[in-house]
Structures are given as structure tokens and as C-alpha cells.
Amino acid sequence: MDRALYESELLRLQAELVEMQEWVRATGARIVVIFEGRDAAGKGGAIKRITEYLNPRVARVVALPAPTERERGQWYFQRYIAHLPSAGEICLLDRSWYNRAGIEHVMGYCTPAEHRRFLQQCPVFERMLVDDGILLRKYWFSVSRKEQYRRFESRMTDPMRRWKLSPMDLESITRWEDYSRAKDEMLVHTDIDAARWHVVEAEDKRKARINMIHHLLGSIPYRRVERPEMVLPARPSSNGYQRMDRSLQLEVPDHAGTLSAADARGAYVDVEDEGLHGRGDEGAGAH
Numbered sequence: 001m002d003r004a005l006y007e008s009e010l011l012r013l014q015a016e017l018v019e020m021q022e023w024v025r026a027t028g029a030r031i032v033v034i035f036e037g038r039d040a041a042g043k044g045g046a047i048k049r050i051t052e053y054l055n056p057r058v059a060r061v062v063a064l065p066a067p068t069e070r071e072r073g074q075w076y077f078q079r080y081i082a083h084l085p086s087a088g089e090i091c092l093l094d095r096s097w098y099n100r101a102g103i104e105h106v107m108g109y110c111t112p113a114e115h116r117r118f119l120q121q122c123p124v125f126e127r128m129l130v131d132d133g134i135l136l137r138k139y140w141f142s143v144s145r146k147e148q149y150r151r152f153e154s155r156m157t158d159p160m161r162r163w164k165l166s167p168m169d170l171e172s173i174t175r176w177e178d179y180s181r182a183k184d185e186m187l188v189h190t191d192i193d194a195a196r197w198h199v200v201e202a203e204d205k206r207k208a209r210i211n212m213i214h215h216l217l218g219s220i221p222y223r224r225v226e227r228p229e230m231v232l233p234a235r236p237s238s239n240g241y242q243r244m245d246r247s248l249q250l251e252v253p254d255h256a257g258t259l260s261a262a263d264a265r266g267a268y269v270d271v272e273d274e275g276l277h278g279r280g281d282e283g284a285g286a287h
Contacts, residue, residue: 001206013213014053021054021090023222028087030134033216034096037141038179039169040151042202045273046141046209047092050216060085063094076100076118077125084134097122101186103168106178119189126195136195137219139212140183141202145176154271161270205273 035043202208
């Protein structure tokens, strides 16, 4: 997708996200958005663009680490319940309870019985959330096998994004079909009328972000909320205050003042986002 067109439309959508946020605050609505998909499919990038101009006290990103020993002894959904939104909040789940249907199942971190129980309980759990008034949206980011491999390759040599690559990501390369089967089984059991799955084609990251955000906005019945008019007060005259002597303060050194034009470097280019790699002969779709 052309960069200028992408940035223009993204800014328009981000302005609408701010309007949606104000509606959430004013009405006490609760929104949960689940981001799932292959490693390197672009979930984090989409979340970053959604939250860029939102109030972090309203829109929270939840990305839970591996469960603790105590959490492993709880009902599976229990630790996620603590992160659900209260009135006037938006919760963005960067991976979610669907870990059990994906990585835990494929890597053997849960038993077959626990996996079956999850597939039985998850639709019931999500219907309870929806019945209680939560607006639940679920997105699966789909990327082809070849494109995922290219993104992994670029992360191996990019120090700015090397942290995104984990041994678990590399393991997913050799278990591609296992993850595909797990995803198909998950969709069969959890794509319910109360909480449908929406697939985001993510070969082109820019298009994926635009399409996902546009769909999210269209699925939420928000409206523009009138905000109270605010008037900036005049600055009052001084009543004699004098600032503390600077010599008594520990100031940050002026590193910026030591720089010159010769120190300037080119802007960082995210190869994945720029789409500099050629597209593979494997399409996206059911991945």
C-alpha cells in the first residue's frame, strides 16, 4: 500500500478511534479486542497504531507473560478475568486465553484433556462476557509461510527488532502445519454467533492495519460525544515567586547541544513495514 495514502487514511482512522474512546468514557461501555495469529503476522504493529493517540488510562494493552506456578493451579480463565475492562475502558489483548488453543496445545504445555476442556468452556465464557454487555471483538492475523519466514530473517539481522524474535518463534517454523491444524480446530469450536472471528489478511502490514482498524470502528456503535467547552484562563501576574538557583539542581547534561549536522544519520527503516522484500508465490488466506 502506498505510504502517503496509508499515512493519510491511518490518521483519519486514528481520529475516529479518539471519538470512539470518548464515547466509551461517556457511556461506560466496555470493549475487549483480541489479537491472535501467527508469529510476525503484525499484531503488535496494529495495536501500536490503535493506541498511538488514545488515553492509556482508557485503552489498556494486556500482554501477559507465562503463567506463574500459582496461576497454573487456577481455573484457566481466572487470570484473564482480572484484566477485563471496567466501565469506560478498552482492553486490547495481545494474545489472550487462546494461547491454550494454539501454543500450549501445539507445544505440549497443556494436556489433551485441558485442551478439550478449553474448547468446550471458551464459547460459554465468551457468551457470558457478551451477555454482561462487553463488546468482544476477535481478530486473527493471517500471513503466509514464506512471508513469515522473510520477517523472521529480517529480525535476525535488525538490532532494533531482534528482541521480537524468540526461540519459540523459530520453533513455530518447523511446526507450521501443527499450528494450522490447531487454528482450524479453534475456529470450528469458538467462531460463535456471539463472538465471531474476523480474519485479517496480513501479507501487507499497512493494508492489514487499515482494514482491521476500519472494521473495528464499523463494528462499534459509537457516536460523537459533545465535549464541554474549555476556556484557557489568563496567566495571573507574579506574586513575587523567584525560581530556585540552578546551581542547587542536578540537571541533565546538554547532549543535544554537542551535536552537529555531521552527526545526523538516516531515518530507521523497518524493512517489514516498507515491504522491500518481494512477495512470495504463496498467498495469504487460510494461514
